[in-house]
Amino acid sequence: MSMQNQTVDQVAVSIHGVAHHFGESGDAKHVKALQETTMDIYRGELLALIGPSGCGKSTLLNVIGGLLNPAQGHVDVCGKRVDGPMPHEIAYVFQENALFPWNTIIENIRLGMLFQGVAKSEHEDRAQQSLKAVGLMEFANHYPGQLSGGMRQRAALARALSLDTPVLLMDEPFGALDEQTRMVLGEDLSVLLSRTRKTIIFVTHSLGEAVFLADRVAVFSARPGRIKQVINVDEAHPRKPSFMTAEKFTRLRNELYDLLHDEIRKTVDLGSRGGGF
Amino acid sequence: MSGFHGSILPATKREKMASRAVQLSFVVALGGLWYFATNHWGVNPLLLPKPQLVFVELADILRSGEFWPDLVLTLSELGAAFAISLSLGLIIGFLVSLSPALVKVFEPLIAAVYAVPIILFLPLYVLFFGLGAPSKIALGATISFFPIVLNTIAGFISVEKVYVTAARSMGASPTMLVRYVLVPGAFPVILTGLRMGFTVALFSIIGSETIASLAGLGHRIVHLAEAMEMARMFAYIVFVIGIAATLNQLVSWLEKKGTSWR
Amino acid sequence: MAMTGPRPILSFMQKHPRWSQLLTLGLFFLAWEIAARFFVDKMFLSPPSRVYGEIGRVFGTKGVPDALWLTLFELSIAFAISVVIGLVIGLSVGLGTFARRSFMPIILLLYGIPQITILPLFILYFGIGAPSKIAFGVTHGMFPIILTIVAGVQNLKPVLMTSARSMGASRWHILRYVIFPHMIPSFFAGLRLGMTGVLLGVLLAELYVSTAGIGHFTSMFTQSFDPTRLLGLISVLAVMAIALNEMVRRAETHFSRWKS
Numbered sequence: 001m002s003m004q005n006q007t008v009d010q011v012a013v014s015i016h017g018v019a020h021h022f023g024e025s026g027d028a029k030h031v032k033a034l035q036e037t038t039m040d041i042y043r044g045e046l047l048a049l050i051g052p053s054g055c056g057k058s059t060l061l062n063v064i065g066g067l068l069n070p071a072q073g074h075v076d077v078c079g080k081r082v083d084g085p086m087p088h089e090i091a092y093v094f095q096e097n098a099l100f101p102w103n104t105i106i107e108n109i110r111l112g113m114l115f116q117g118v119a120k121s122e123h124e125d126r127a128q129q130s131l132k133a134v135g136l137m138e139f140a141n142h143y144p145g146q147l148s149g150g151m152r153q154r155a156a157l158a159r160a161l162s163l164d165t166p167v168l169l170m171d172e173p174f175g176a177l178d179e180q181t182r183m184v185l186g187e188d189l190s191v192l193l194s195r196t197r198k199t200i201i202f203v204t205h206s207l208g209e210a211v212f213l214a215d216r217v218a219v220f221s222a223r224p225g226r227i228k229q230v231i232n233v234d235e236a237h238p239r240k241p242s243f244m245t246a247e248k249f250t251r252l253r254n255e256l257y258d259l260l261h262d263e264i265r266k267t268v269d270l271g272s273r274g275g276g277f
Numbered sequence: 278m279s280g281f282h283g284s285i286l287p288a289t290k291r292e293k294m295a296s297r298a299v300q301l302s303f304v305v306a307l308g309g310l311w312y313f314a315t316n317h318w319g320v321n322p323l324l325l326p327k328p329q330l331v332f333v334e335l336a337d338i339l340r341s342g343e344f345w346p347d348l349v350l351t352l353s354e355l356g357a358a359f360a361i362s363l364s365l366g367l368i369i370g371f372l373v374s375l376s377p378a379l380v381k382v383f384e385p386l387i388a389a390v391y392a393v394p395i396i397l398f399l400p401l402y403v404l405f406f407g408l409g410a411p412s413k414i415a416l417g418a419t420i421s422f423f424p425i426v427l428n429t430i431a432g433f434i435s436v437e438k439v440y441v442t443a444a445r446s447m448g449a450s451p452t453m454l455v456r457y458v459l460v461p462g463a464f465p466v467i468l469t470g471l472r473m474g475f476t477v478a479l480f481s482i483i484g485s486e487t488i489a490s491l492a493g494l495g496h497r498i499v500h501l502a503e504a505m506e507m508a509r510m511f512a513y514i515v516f517v518i519g520i521a522a523t524l525n526q527l528v529s530w531l532e533k534k535g536t537s538w539r
Numbered sequence: 540m541a542m543t544g545p546r547p548i549l550s551f552m553q554k555h556p557r558w559s560q561l562l563t564l565g566l567f568f569l570a571w572e573i574a575a576r577f578f579v580d581k582m583f584l585s586p587p588s589r590v591y592g593e594i595g596r597v598f599g600t601k602g603v604p605d606a607l608w609l610t611l612f613e614l615s616i617a618f619a620i621s622v623v624i625g626l627v628i629g630l631s632v633g634l635g636t637f638a639r640r641s642f643m644p645i646i647l648l649l650y651g652i653p654q655i656t657i658l659p660l661f662i663l664y665f666g667i668g669a670p671s672k673i674a675f676g677v678t679h680g681m682f683p684i685i686l687t688i689v690a691g692v693q694n695l696k697p698v699l700m701t702s703a704r705s706m707g708a709s710r711w712h713i714l715r716y717v718i719f720p721h722m723i724p725s726f727f728a729g730l731r732l733g734m735t736g737v738l739l740g741v742l743l744a745e746l747y748v749s750t751a752g753i754g755h756f757t758s759m760f761t762q763s764f765d766p767t768r769l770l771g772l773i774s775v776l777a778v779m780a781i782a783l784n785e786m787v788r789r790a791e792t793h794f795s796r797w798k799s
Contacts, residue, residue: 067701087707098702102720111716115708163706292637299641324664378552382559392784393777394738399746400757400769405583484655488747489758495655502659514656521653 012167012199013041013064017073020059021224032224033059036073039218039227043166044197046237048210050256051220051228052267057203058171059225064201065090065169078166087116091160095172097152099144105155106131106140112159130162133192150181157189161196170202174209186212187241194237207260211252212244219259222266229259326508334512344494344516351482351494354410358417358478363471366422370429370467377434384430391423396484403489413490417482421474428470432463465536472532476525483517494520585767590774597771606752610745611779613669617676618737618783624677625684625733626726632685633692634718643689650682654740658747667751672744679740683732691725692718727791734787738780 018037023030034056041047049057062068064075066082075082077089092098099108109127118126131137134154144152153173160168174182186209193200193213204210210217214233221228233252235243243249308328314320315327338344373379398419402412436459444458486495494517501510552559568587575586598604632642658675665671695718703717745753753776760769 065705067705085705085707087705090705092702092705094698094702096696096698098696098698100699100717100720102723112706114716115703115706115712117707292640296637296641300645303642303645376549376552378549378556381556382552382563385556386560386563392735392781394735394742394780396739396742396746397773397776397780400761401766401773404761404764404766404769480653480655483653484743487655487658488743488754489749498656499659502663510659514660517656518652522651525651 010043011040012043012045012078013201014076015039015041015060015064015073016075018060018063018070018075019072020056020063020068020070034063034070035224035226037227038073039230041199041201043199045215046193046200046202046213048214048217049201049203049220050205050207050210050217050260051225052222052260052264053205054223054225054267055220055263056223056225057220061169061171061201061203065092087163087165089165090167090169091163091165093153093156093160093168093170093173095175097144097149097156097176099152099156099159101144104141104143105136105147105158108144108155109159109162112163116163118163126162126164130158133161134158134188148181149177150185153177153185154188157192161192166199168198168200170200172203172205175205182206182209183241187239189213191238207253207256208244208249210256211249212239217252217256219256220263222263228263231255231259323505323507326511330508331511331515334509335515338509338512338516344497344513347492347494347497348520350410350492351486354413354482354486354493355417355479357410357414358482359421359475361414361418362421362425362474362478365418366425366470366474367429367467370426371433373426374430374433380430380434384427387423387426387430391427395420395423396481399485399488402485408489408491410493413482413485413493416485417478420481421478424473424477425467425470428473429463429467432466432470433459435466436462468532468535472528475528479521479524483521581766582764583766585770590767590770593767594771594775597768597775600756600768603756603772606756607775607779609669610672610741610753610776613672613676613741613745614737614779614783616669617673617680617741618734620673620677621680621684621733621737622730624681625688625729628681629685629688629729630692633689639689639693646682646685650686654678655743658744661744662748667748671748672741672752675744676737676740679743680733680737683736684729687725687729687732688722691722691729695721724791724795727787727794731784731787731791734783738783742776742780 015037018034020034021030021032033054037060049060051057059068063070064077064082066085069083077086080086080089099105100111103111106127109130110123113123113126127140128137131140134157136151136154136158139147139151139155144155147155157173174185177185190213202210202213204213211233216233217231218227219229219231220226231252235248311325311328315322315325373383395416399412399416402415406412406415440458440462441454444454449457482493483495486493487499488495490496494513498510498513498517501507501513571584572586572588575581575584575589628646632638632646654675661671661675665674699717699721700713703713708716742753746757748754749758753772756772757769760766760772
């Protein structure tokens with residue numbers, strides 16, 4: 001899908017001059033987390049946010065999701081001003097396993113719908129559907145503690161899907177998983193996306209993951225973060241594993257690497273000065 | 278909105294000050310309540326003495342040095358009890374930890390006995406040893422033996438196998454292994470056991486003096502209670518709480534010093 | 540580590556830990572039996588065969604069954620009150636950051652006081668009957684419950700709260716579906732520690748009052764050099780304590796299933 005010819009009413013998420021800092025200014029703990037950022041994300045688009053640690057990409061995600069009030073600027077989601085969680089518009093998948101350990105997988109999914117306010121009569125159907133979408137039907141009655149990390153993230157994704165929101169925010173959803181599991185989940189996610197056409201904003205550390213999954217990749221500078229450049233991937237979903245070995249994939253990945261390299265260097269050097277290597 | 282994240286962030290200066298203020302007003306309110314209840318609202322002085330009288334009595338106790346014989350007795354009982362539980366606890370704990378089989382058999386057994394309120398042994402010890410110091414020492418030693426032995430076992434088996442393997446690969450003899458790897462590795466956990474053992478030994482010695490004895494700080498409080506000398510009794514309670522707090526503080530300080538490398 | 544001598548014994552222990560434990564207990568009772576029969580004056584120690592053979596004499600002693608029932612009653616009431624107080628204080632202190640920071644130091648300070656020093660006061664205020672013993676049991680039982688509940692509320696992973704909020708959970712939802720189920724295991728752990736505390740408090744007070752209840756009989760058996768009945772009575776109390784502890788422990792394992 002080409003993004004250049006989108007019109008305004010096809011904008012799903014609109015970020016207006018959002019900036020944020022932690023702590024009071026002048027305080028020793030004051031951290032400028034995010035510099036003024038403005039951007040539109042279109043319906044059905046998958047945007048990846050990538051950048052060095054502490055560059056404010058998760059901060060931006062939390063501002064979009066209404067979990068954090070920005071110090072400056074505002075966000076509109078589906079035409080509504082964000083000033084708190086928007087359970088009907090936005091579903092979240094977190095990096096850490098955010099399933100309730102005392103509930104089974106299916107109970108977790110039902111609980112999400114209960115929180116969101118879905119009619120009880122719809123719970124069973126939607127829960128089964130979303131479990132099917134991530135291929136976890138046999139594990140409906142397992143507790144999260146009984147599943148592997150990859151399966152837990154699938155379950156978390158199923159819970160988010162069952163909420164049937166137009167927008168999905170994912171904060172390094174595969175960050176805690178090993179390389180092989182990440183790859184498989186990435187492929188599955190791409191297939192899923194081509195079916196649901198949700199708007200997805202996705203924070204990641206992995207260059208390959210960003211290129212493989214995203215329609216556009218926003219590259220952040222080191223702290224205080226700002227969007228340094230946006231790269232178009234322009235490849236139809238679902239993407240096949242063969243895309244990962246294509247020349248285009250390698251070129252985009254290298255382009256991202258060049259953009260990020262200096263920024264990462266900055267944070268690592270800063271860190272080593274503070275930490276005393 | 279930031280309230281939800283507030284719980285994981287460190288407190289700001291203002292929040293800390295507010296907490297201190299709440300704590301201070303709690304203590305002041307309690308003291309004020311005590312003062313007004315006894316001085317103005319006519320609470321029976323046989324139930325609750327006036328705080329200022331308690332203060333006078335406390336000053337008198339400290340000045341006269343009347344407490345010394347009781348304090349010395351209680352502390353010697355504590356010293357003897359702790360010496361016994363410390364040596365037995367460390368030796369038995371170390372021996373049990375030598376083999377996984379021994380741990381598997383004896384650790385649950387010791388833990389099960391510890392689940393019984395050991396205070397029940399007191400009448401038995403009084404029968405065996407009489408009302409004097411030996412029954413107090415026996416009870417203190419029994420109660421404090423358990424946390425010491427259990428933590429000694431836990432400490433030794435918690436030493437990571439990789440350190441033992443590393444030391445062996447460098448040619449360490451069994452003695453060297455114990456001296457340079459096992460003991461330092463187990464030390465923090467053992468120290469926790471010793472601190473817990475010390476605290477329960479102190480409490481149980483004062484407790485057994487309260488229940489059945491002829492002398493000691495616990496007995497002094499009971500004696501004053503029976504004589505209805507309320508102000509002096511309260512003063513002794515404050516004194517004993519002060520002694521206990523000092524000893525616990527001292528032991529915690531020693532524990533912190535002992536594990537400063539952590 | 541290598542031990543060459545007792546290899547066969549150790550490998551037996553490794554394979555049959557339960558049997559080894561039973562054998563150890565058997566050896567203990569055997570040693571007790573031999574010591575009591577041949578080495579120790581029977582004014583001080585009775586062999587287990589006699590203690591448990593004549594356990595009926597303990598129950599036959601006038602007033603002992605009543606004292607035992609009363610103790611059980613005191614334990615149950617003290618436990619119930621401790622749970623209610625512990626839950627109320629634990630939740631109200633644990634759920635608010637500010638309340639926790641303000642009141643936890645005070646609670647810890649109070650908990651650190653050797654409560655035994657104020658036992659005579661309890662008797663003065665509440666008399667030698669059940670109320671003083673219940674009250675003393677409560678002051679011992681409530682603190683561990685408060686502390687475990689506060690700790691339990693505190694160690695909730697923040698992401699679970701955030702995720703519930705992102706899905707639109709109301710305050711009631713969060714309390715009912717996040718905080719409450721999260722607390723269940725620590726609540727039961729608190730119950731177990733609370734029971735230990737209640738047992739200690741009630742038995743301390745029972746033994747302290749030598750003119751009534753259990754304390755009266757332990758003093759009587761001690762002064763009349765009757766180790767048979769003294770050991771019998773102590774064993775009955777120990778069994779009572781073990782049974783109560785075990786009940787709470789079972790409840791804890793049962794309600795913490797999802798933790799595995």
